[in-house]
Amino acid sequence: MENSANATAENAPVDRAAATELWEAYRTARPKVATDVEPPSVERFGDHPELTDELLDLVLAGPKRATATLVAEFEAEDQPLPRVGSHWIACDSTGRPRVILRSTELRIAVLDDVDESFAYDEGEGDRTLASWRDDHVRYWRRSTARLGFEWTPDLEIVLERFDVVWPLAQAAD
Template sequence: MDIETFWQDFKNRHPEIKTDHHDTYAMGSTDENATILAHLIARGIKTATTSAVDLYGPDEPLPFVGEYNVILDGHDQPICVTQTKVVETIPFNQVSAEHAYHEGEDDRTLASWRREHRAFFQAVYQQEGRTFTEEIPCCCEVFERID
């Protein structure tokens, strides 16, 4: 199903939702990872995510409370809809164990969260010709699967 049809079907099932605004994206650095993460979200295991604030483009808005998101798998197929409930900007080295747990990945510990996110951010920062530090501002988002 294409994304717009998926979104319209979602809105038809949820007539209380009056907005047409939604963000659409896949998570992760590979198609395989995107599919795994999308299914963790669909199952309600993954209820949070983290992005590097300073890697957003000048015209790319940060997530905001109340925003709806169509989550895609690694084949750009819509899997579910989430709504953002909390957005906080926190330095990488101050992200909490609770947030790491809600990300729902690996063993859900802060140690594994830091290891995996450090490697991911280091690679992306290097591609951008920038330097990753432990103090980078992170956008920590908590969401709820709606449908």
């Protein structure tokens, strides 16, 4: 999943104006599915530029159709948990919005609940559960340290599967 040597570098701020433009283009083209009451969240994968772009590239290329986020990360950012059918906009490390994703499956779990199928759908590393656990524990140790507490295997994780829905060149349907 990552080389943590650059884990101290920071991503650029997200371009919210460009994200709004991308969302409006999607809403105009797909009004029957772009029915979110609130504007979608504007996010990025990973916590440093190299990881952000590596994971987004996996989304754009197709193997990454799932992600895992600590519930505590949503809470720290004062964001609601995603809902099935809700959308979010994924940005690259420069802050440029690249794709709109739609949540298709969500569940709350702990580390030991994650199975091979979910690890494979995340599309990272060699796609095994063992490498998924190693990479994610390393990432979550950094995340919880930033949030001011220690990572433990019993922390709740949002396991999310998604589809790429916009732009159409990237969408599965």
